[in-house]
Amino acid sequence: MLKTYDFQDQVRQLDAGIEMIINDAPTLLGLVGMNDEAIYNTKYEWMSDRLNSNLSSVSGAKTAGDTVIDLPATDGEKLRVNAIVVAGEEYMRVTAVNGDQITVARGFDGTTAADLADGAELRIVSRPQYEGENPGTDESHDRYVDYNYAQIIERYAAVSKTQQAVRTHNVSNELNYQVELRLQEATREFNDWLIYGRRMNTSGIPRTTGGLLYFANANGAKKENASSGELSASLLNGVMEAVYQRGGSVNTILTNTAGARQISKLAGDSIRTERQDTATGHRISTFVSDIVGGNVATVVVDPNFPKNKVALFDRNILSMHPLRPMYDEDATIPGADYVSRQIRGEYGIKVKNANEKIAIIENISTTVS
Structure with missing residues:
Protein backbone atom coordinates (compact mmCIF):
# COMPACT_ATOMS: atom_id res chain seq x y z
CA MET A 1 0.00 0.00 0.00
CA LEU A 2 1.29 3.45 -0.85
CA LYS A 3 1.89 5.85 2.01
CA THR A 4 1.22 9.57 1.83
CA TYR A 5 4.41 10.41 3.70
CA ASP A 6 7.66 8.63 4.21
CA PHE A 7 7.72 8.15 8.00
CA GLN A 8 4.16 7.03 8.70
CA ASP A 9 3.98 4.47 11.53
CA GLN A 10 7.55 5.23 12.60
CA VAL A 11 8.45 6.32 16.11
CA ARG A 12 11.40 8.71 15.94
CA GLN A 13 13.74 9.78 18.73
CA LEU A 14 14.15 13.55 18.54
CA ASP A 15 16.98 14.15 21.00
CA ALA A 16 19.44 14.75 18.18
CA GLY A 17 17.18 17.42 16.72
CA ILE A 18 16.92 19.14 20.11
CA GLU A 19 20.72 19.09 20.51
CA MET A 20 21.23 20.70 17.09
CA ILE A 21 18.86 23.52 18.03
CA ILE A 22 20.25 24.28 21.50
CA ASN A 23 23.87 24.26 20.37
CA ASP A 24 23.16 27.32 18.26
CA ALA A 25 20.95 29.11 20.80
CA PRO A 26 22.32 31.98 22.95
CA THR A 27 20.40 30.72 25.98
CA LEU A 28 20.92 29.04 29.33
CA LEU A 29 19.85 25.74 27.76
CA GLY A 30 22.50 26.23 25.10
CA LEU A 31 25.08 26.47 27.89
CA VAL A 32 23.79 23.61 30.05
CA GLY A 33 22.65 21.21 27.32
CA MET A 34 20.60 18.04 27.78
CA ASN A 35 22.10 15.52 30.19
CA ASP A 36 22.07 11.87 29.02
CA GLU A 37 21.79 10.58 32.59
CA ALA A 38 18.21 9.39 32.94
CA ILE A 39 15.92 9.86 35.92
CA TYR A 40 13.76 6.89 36.90
CA ASN A 41 10.63 8.27 38.51
CA THR A 42 8.27 11.22 38.26
CA LYS A 43 9.60 12.35 41.66
CA TYR A 44 13.36 12.02 41.82
CA GLU A 45 15.92 12.99 44.45
CA TRP A 46 19.58 13.87 44.69
CA MET A 47 22.00 14.38 47.55
CA SER A 48 24.05 17.49 48.26
CA ASP A 49 26.90 18.01 50.72
CA ARG A 50 28.68 21.09 51.99
CA LEU A 51 31.71 22.22 53.94
CA ASN A 52 31.29 23.69 57.40
CA SER A 53 31.35 27.49 57.26
CA ASN A 54 33.95 29.61 59.06
CA ARG A 127 40.22 26.81 66.89
CA PRO A 128 43.52 25.96 68.63
CA GLN A 129 43.99 22.78 70.65
CA TYR A 130 46.17 21.80 73.58
CA GLU A 131 48.88 19.25 72.97
CA GLY A 132 47.82 15.69 73.86
CA GLU A 133 44.05 16.38 73.65
CA ASN A 134 41.49 13.57 73.42
CA PRO A 135 39.48 13.15 70.19
CA GLY A 136 37.23 16.08 69.43
CA THR A 137 33.51 16.29 68.65
CA ASP A 138 32.29 14.99 65.32
CA GLU A 139 31.36 17.92 63.10
CA SER A 140 30.08 16.07 60.07
CA HIS A 141 26.57 16.69 58.81
CA ASP A 142 24.13 14.40 57.11
CA ARG A 143 23.99 15.03 53.40
CA TYR A 144 20.77 16.78 52.60
CA VAL A 145 18.34 15.49 50.03
CA ASP A 146 16.49 17.66 47.55
CA TYR A 147 13.97 16.64 44.94
CA ASN A 148 12.05 17.70 41.87
CA TYR A 149 9.34 16.40 39.55
CA ALA A 150 9.46 15.33 35.93
CA GLN A 151 7.33 17.34 33.54
CA ILE A 152 5.78 16.24 30.26
CA ILE A 153 6.34 18.36 27.18
CA GLU A 154 4.00 17.94 24.21
CA ARG A 155 3.61 19.29 20.69
CA TYR A 156 1.37 18.27 17.79
CA ALA A 157 1.74 18.84 14.05
CA ALA A 158 -0.93 18.18 11.40
CA VAL A 159 -0.97 18.84 7.65
CA SER A 160 -3.75 18.18 5.14
CA LYS A 161 -2.99 15.45 2.64
CA THR A 162 -3.36 18.01 -0.11
CA GLN A 163 -0.69 20.24 1.44
CA GLN A 164 1.51 17.21 2.01
CA ALA A 165 1.25 16.37 -1.70
CA VAL A 166 1.98 19.91 -2.90
CA ARG A 167 5.62 20.61 -3.74
CA THR A 168 7.08 23.89 -2.49
CA HIS A 169 10.51 25.47 -2.67
CA ASN A 170 12.94 24.38 0.06
CA VAL A 171 10.37 22.10 1.75
CA SER A 172 10.20 18.55 0.47
CA ASN A 173 8.04 17.25 3.33
CA GLU A 174 5.63 19.73 4.91
CA LEU A 175 4.80 17.56 7.92
CA ASN A 176 8.44 16.96 8.77
CA TYR A 177 9.05 20.69 8.42
CA GLN A 178 6.23 21.42 10.89
CA VAL A 179 7.67 18.88 13.35
CA GLU A 180 11.01 20.70 13.20
CA LEU A 181 9.27 24.00 13.99
CA ARG A 182 7.52 22.40 16.97
CA LEU A 183 10.91 21.15 18.20
CA GLN A 184 12.24 24.71 18.15
CA GLU A 185 9.23 25.81 20.22
CA ALA A 186 9.81 22.94 22.66
CA THR A 187 13.46 23.96 23.03
CA ARG A 188 12.37 27.49 23.90
CA GLU A 189 10.03 26.04 26.53
CA PHE A 190 12.82 23.87 27.98
CA ASN A 191 14.89 27.01 28.43
CA ASP A 192 12.04 28.68 30.32
CA TRP A 193 11.80 25.60 32.54
CA LEU A 194 15.47 26.01 33.48
CA ILE A 195 14.94 29.65 34.46
CA TYR A 196 11.35 30.01 35.67
CA GLY A 197 10.16 26.45 36.36
CA ARG A 198 8.13 25.83 39.54
CA ARG A 199 8.21 22.52 41.41
CA MET A 200 4.59 21.44 41.75
CA ASN A 201 2.67 18.18 42.06
CA THR A 202 -0.84 19.26 42.98
CA SER A 203 -3.93 17.14 42.43
CA GLY A 204 -5.92 18.24 39.41
CA ILE A 205 -3.08 19.97 37.53
CA PRO A 206 -0.10 18.54 35.61
CA ARG A 207 3.26 18.08 37.34
CA THR A 208 5.82 20.81 36.73
CA THR A 209 9.58 20.86 37.32
CA GLY A 210 11.39 23.56 39.29
CA GLY A 211 14.19 25.64 37.79
CA LEU A 212 17.10 27.85 38.80
CA LEU A 213 15.17 30.76 40.32
CA TYR A 214 12.79 28.43 42.18
CA PHE A 215 15.57 26.48 43.92
CA ALA A 216 17.54 29.64 44.65
CA ASN A 217 14.54 31.05 46.50
CA ALA A 218 13.45 27.78 48.16
CA ASN A 219 16.95 27.02 49.48
CA GLY A 220 17.84 30.50 50.71
CA ALA A 221 20.51 31.35 48.16
CA LYS A 222 22.37 34.63 48.56
CA LYS A 223 20.32 37.65 47.41
CA GLU A 224 21.42 41.24 46.88
CA ASN A 225 19.19 44.21 46.05
CA ALA A 226 20.67 46.63 43.54
CA SER A 227 18.02 49.26 44.45
CA SER A 228 17.30 50.04 40.77
CA GLY A 229 20.96 50.82 40.14
CA GLU A 230 23.25 49.49 37.45
CA LEU A 231 25.67 46.63 37.96
CA SER A 232 29.11 47.60 39.18
CA ALA A 233 32.38 45.73 39.67
CA SER A 234 32.01 46.27 43.41
CA LEU A 235 28.53 44.72 43.47
CA LEU A 236 29.55 41.70 41.38
CA ASN A 237 32.71 41.16 43.43
CA GLY A 238 30.78 41.37 46.69
CA VAL A 239 28.23 38.79 45.63
CA MET A 240 30.89 36.43 44.26
CA GLU A 241 32.74 36.70 47.56
CA ALA A 242 29.54 35.89 49.46
CA VAL A 243 29.14 32.71 47.40
CA TYR A 244 32.78 31.82 48.11
CA GLN A 245 32.22 32.30 51.83
CA ARG A 246 29.29 29.89 51.68
CA GLY A 247 31.55 27.23 50.21
CA GLY A 248 30.69 27.70 46.53
CA SER A 249 32.26 29.34 43.52
CA VAL A 250 30.88 31.30 40.58
CA ASN A 251 31.76 30.40 37.01
CA THR A 252 28.66 31.81 35.28
CA ILE A 253 26.93 35.18 35.28
CA LEU A 254 23.49 34.89 33.65
CA THR A 255 21.86 38.14 32.57
CA ASN A 256 19.50 39.75 30.12
CA THR A 257 20.70 42.23 27.51
CA ALA A 258 20.45 45.25 29.84
CA GLY A 259 22.66 43.61 32.46
CA ALA A 260 25.11 42.57 29.75
CA ARG A 261 25.44 46.16 28.55
CA GLN A 262 26.02 47.31 32.11
CA ILE A 263 28.80 44.73 32.50
CA SER A 264 30.23 45.89 29.16
CA LYS A 265 30.64 49.36 30.64
CA LEU A 266 33.21 47.84 33.00
CA ALA A 267 35.47 46.97 30.07
CA GLY A 268 37.71 49.94 30.79
CA ASP A 269 38.92 48.17 33.94
CA SER A 270 41.12 45.52 32.38
CA ILE A 271 41.87 43.95 35.76
CA ARG A 272 38.31 42.77 36.16
CA THR A 273 37.22 42.04 32.61
CA GLU A 274 38.52 40.46 29.48
CA ARG A 275 37.56 41.73 26.04
CA GLN A 276 37.12 39.66 22.94
CA ASP A 277 37.08 41.46 19.60
CA THR A 278 34.33 40.50 17.19
CA ALA A 279 32.96 41.86 13.94
CA THR A 280 30.59 44.12 15.83
CA GLY A 281 33.13 45.58 18.22
CA HIS A 282 33.83 43.85 21.52
CA ARG A 283 31.85 41.88 24.02
CA ILE A 284 32.57 40.87 27.58
CA SER A 285 33.33 37.15 27.62
CA THR A 286 34.48 36.76 31.22
CA PHE A 287 34.47 38.65 34.51
CA VAL A 288 37.42 38.11 36.85
CA SER A 289 36.61 38.78 40.49
CA ASP A 290 39.07 40.35 42.88
CA ILE A 291 38.65 37.77 45.65
CA VAL A 292 41.60 35.55 46.52
CA GLY A 293 42.16 33.19 43.62
CA GLY A 294 40.04 35.35 41.33
CA ASN A 295 36.90 33.49 40.27
CA VAL A 296 36.56 33.69 36.48
CA ALA A 297 32.92 33.76 35.38
CA THR A 298 31.57 33.46 31.84
CA VAL A 299 28.93 36.09 31.08
CA VAL A 300 25.92 34.41 29.44
CA VAL A 301 23.40 36.71 27.79
CA ASP A 302 19.96 35.11 27.62
CA PRO A 303 17.17 37.41 26.32
CA ASN A 304 14.66 35.20 28.17
CA PHE A 305 16.14 35.90 31.62
CA PRO A 306 14.35 38.52 33.78
CA LYS A 307 15.50 42.02 32.85
CA ASN A 308 15.81 43.14 36.47
CA LYS A 309 17.85 40.18 37.76
CA VAL A 310 21.29 38.65 37.40
CA ALA A 311 22.14 35.11 38.52
CA LEU A 312 25.68 34.19 39.58
CA PHE A 313 26.25 30.46 40.00
CA ASP A 314 28.29 27.36 39.31
CA ARG A 315 26.79 25.93 36.12
CA ASN A 316 27.93 22.41 37.10
CA ILE A 317 25.05 22.27 39.60
CA LEU A 318 22.37 22.68 36.92
CA SER A 319 21.23 19.90 34.57
CA MET A 320 18.19 18.59 32.68
CA HIS A 321 17.51 14.84 32.56
CA PRO A 322 15.14 12.62 30.57
CA LEU A 323 12.56 10.28 32.04
CA ARG A 324 11.24 9.73 28.50
CA PRO A 325 13.50 11.20 25.81
CA MET A 326 11.83 13.35 23.15
CA TYR A 327 10.08 11.28 20.47
CA ASP A 328 7.36 11.62 17.85
CA GLU A 329 4.96 9.07 16.41
CA ASP A 330 2.14 8.86 13.91
CA ALA A 331 -1.08 10.38 15.26
CA THR A 332 -3.21 10.27 12.11
CA ILE A 333 -6.79 9.09 12.65
CA PRO A 334 -7.69 6.36 10.14
CA GLY A 335 -9.70 7.81 7.28
CA ALA A 336 -8.85 11.45 8.09
CA ASP A 337 -7.84 13.75 5.24
CA TYR A 338 -4.69 14.85 7.02
CA VAL A 339 -1.48 13.42 8.41
CA SER A 340 -0.16 14.23 11.87
CA ARG A 341 2.63 13.55 14.33
CA GLN A 342 2.43 13.61 18.14
CA ILE A 343 5.60 14.85 19.89
CA ARG A 344 6.22 14.03 23.55
CA GLY A 345 8.94 13.80 26.12
CA GLU A 346 9.32 13.91 29.89
CA TYR A 347 12.20 15.69 31.61
CA GLY A 348 13.26 16.95 35.01
CA ILE A 349 15.80 19.49 36.28
CA LYS A 350 18.40 19.06 39.01
CA VAL A 351 19.77 22.06 40.92
CA LYS A 352 22.37 20.92 43.44
CA ASN A 353 23.64 22.96 46.41
CA ALA A 354 21.43 25.92 45.54
CA ASN A 355 22.03 27.56 48.92
CA GLU A 356 25.80 27.57 48.62
CA LYS A 357 26.36 27.95 44.88
CA ILE A 358 23.74 30.41 43.58
CA ALA A 359 23.36 34.15 44.17
CA ILE A 360 20.72 36.45 42.72
CA ILE A 361 21.11 40.20 42.28
CA GLU A 362 17.61 41.66 42.15
CA ASN A 363 16.11 44.99 41.19
CA ILE A 364 18.85 46.07 38.79
CA SER A 365 18.16 48.87 36.34
CA THR A 366 16.56 47.69 33.10
CA THR A 367 18.18 50.54 31.19
CA VAL A 368 21.78 51.63 30.68
CA SER A 369 22.88 55.19 31.27
Missing part, protein backbone atom coordinates in the same frame (compact mmCIF):
# COMPACT_ATOMS: atom_id res chain seq x y z
CA LEU A 55 31.57 32.57 59.29
CA SER A 56 28.83 33.55 61.70
CA SER A 57 27.18 36.81 62.75
CA VAL A 58 25.97 38.72 65.77
CA SER A 59 22.28 38.34 66.63
CA GLY A 60 21.30 41.55 68.38
CA ALA A 61 23.53 44.62 68.78
CA LYS A 62 26.21 44.51 71.51
CA THR A 63 28.22 47.22 73.23
CA ALA A 64 32.00 47.12 73.62
CA GLY A 65 31.56 45.84 77.18
CA ASP A 66 29.22 42.92 76.41
CA THR A 67 30.87 39.51 76.70
CA VAL A 68 27.88 37.27 75.83
CA ILE A 69 27.06 37.15 72.13
CA ASP A 70 24.07 35.44 70.55
CA LEU A 71 24.52 33.67 67.20
CA PRO A 72 22.05 32.58 64.51
CA ALA A 73 20.39 29.20 64.97
CA THR A 74 22.82 26.21 64.84
CA ASP A 75 25.90 28.46 64.46
CA GLY A 76 27.05 27.54 67.95
CA GLU A 77 28.16 24.20 66.47
CA LYS A 78 30.94 26.05 64.63
CA LEU A 79 32.65 27.27 67.82
CA ARG A 80 34.57 25.68 70.66
CA VAL A 81 36.32 27.02 73.74
CA ASN A 82 39.55 28.90 72.90
CA ALA A 83 38.44 29.59 69.33
CA ILE A 84 39.61 32.98 68.03
CA VAL A 85 37.05 35.13 66.21
CA VAL A 86 37.39 38.55 64.63
CA ALA A 87 34.81 41.27 64.02
CA GLY A 88 36.18 44.24 62.14
CA GLU A 89 39.46 45.14 63.87
CA GLU A 90 38.63 43.44 67.17
CA TYR A 91 39.76 39.91 68.02
CA MET A 92 37.97 37.86 70.68
CA ARG A 93 38.66 34.54 72.39
CA VAL A 94 35.77 32.21 73.11
CA THR A 95 35.66 31.18 76.78
CA ALA A 96 32.35 29.28 76.78
CA VAL A 97 29.84 27.88 74.31
CA ASN A 98 26.23 27.38 75.40
CA GLY A 99 24.07 26.31 72.46
CA ASP A 100 23.95 29.28 70.09
CA GLN A 101 25.35 31.67 72.67
CA ILE A 102 29.06 32.25 73.24
CA THR A 103 31.00 34.02 75.98
CA VAL A 104 34.11 35.83 74.81
CA ALA A 105 37.08 37.76 76.12
CA ARG A 106 36.80 41.12 74.37
CA GLY A 107 39.76 42.97 72.87
CA PHE A 108 41.93 39.86 72.66
CA ASP A 109 45.69 40.26 72.12
CA GLY A 110 45.72 44.01 72.56
CA THR A 111 42.97 44.83 70.06
CA THR A 112 40.31 47.39 70.94
CA ALA A 113 36.80 46.31 71.87
CA ALA A 114 34.09 48.02 69.83
CA ASP A 115 30.31 48.05 69.57
CA LEU A 116 28.88 45.24 67.42
CA ALA A 117 25.89 45.95 65.20
CA ASP A 118 23.10 43.44 64.75
CA GLY A 119 24.17 41.14 61.90
CA ALA A 120 27.88 42.06 62.16
CA GLU A 121 30.10 39.39 60.63
CA LEU A 122 32.08 37.10 62.92
CA ARG A 123 34.92 35.23 61.21
CA ILE A 124 36.28 32.15 62.95
CA VAL A 125 40.04 32.58 62.58
CA SER A 126 41.19 29.44 64.36
